Amino acid sequence: MNIFKYFFRSIPEKSDFVSFGKIHISILIVAFIVSYIVIMKMNVNRKFELLVGFILLIQQITLYSWYFTTNYNHLTEGLPLYHCRVAILTLALGLIFKIDFFLNIGAYWGVFGAISALLIIGGDPFTFPHITQFSYFIGHLFLLWGSLYLLFVKKIGMTDIDYKNMLVFTTIFHMIVFVINNKLYSNYAYLIEPPFTINHTFNPYVYAFIVIMVFNLVLTLEYLLINNKILSKLKILGTAINS
Template identity: 30%
Template structure:
């Protein structure tokens, strides 16, 4: 058990991404099959928040890494917490915005994986995979409810404030949360941090609005087909 929670960095985790992609597909199928099950959504949200708490506590044991990586300032960690907040506070706009953010974040995380440098198995490996599975599942259920649709003003405001807070934290701490200061190692391109911030903010706004409009359009088409 101590080995599973070790703090000494010991190498590349060598994750089998093909198996991870297969697991993600299975997770999405399950979420879609039970998308109307509110109890499942509660379990997914609660489990993912618990995972973040466990990971946060683990980071507290490694002070240097805690400052650089342990704070909930990655987009996916923010999505986990804010989806839960939106659900509990009955703020469907918040839940829906961060559900889409979670889906975008999961695609990027698994498309350009950058897990912590611990050989498998380790807490960070497990949370990297499970967090994104749970994000994908809970996001799909929240979006499928179609309680609201996002508007441009809200998306711009939330995205800008979120990224600005992360950018300020990065500047103060010398960290690289949400890769707003430097691109992931898998993309070895030197880009000015202000350009990264601007492009990332614009792309997130476009991504959120585009995905939401496609989802709403498909839902409306489905309703029209049923009523025809």
């Protein structure tokens, strides 16, 4: 058997990945340990920024090359229209070329997106080993670590203008992707159906609206947490109650 050809095969199979099995738990432990080191031990480091940026960029180029050279669902699955793919690309380019707006998208979308993807696995239907499995975990792990580095080490913050720009960008992105999904019969950004099973059928427009609102709510919580506004409000509330 040609190992290289087998690794990059394109005929779908049944995935053998077990959620919260031994491999999954091991990956989550690595994610947590490195995240702790990044937050607690790391200082601003240009070499680390370039390392994360180039690893993510190579990961994305490899993934898209596979989609388009094998013609495997290249329009319905192979476009950079999932939240994490957008975050990975913007984070990579932002870190390499020092583009602030890209860094903001990568960081603000990346933390929530990476944690969600590492907990709820949405991989392609292939058994181990396969390019998509390595790409999935390498991409989301380095997205997580890069996002945490920007927020906790480099402290890029989130100003009122950043917050408003992110809400506008995120809402417009979702509206455009919703139209694309209906044209391609795809499920980018999970605006058609969630990556997990739910025992309820929503109106497509209602479901898409819920996804958009949830994502904007996450951005709002990030804005409040980054700027310590929740803690401040709790202190004010506590003072009012005590008095």
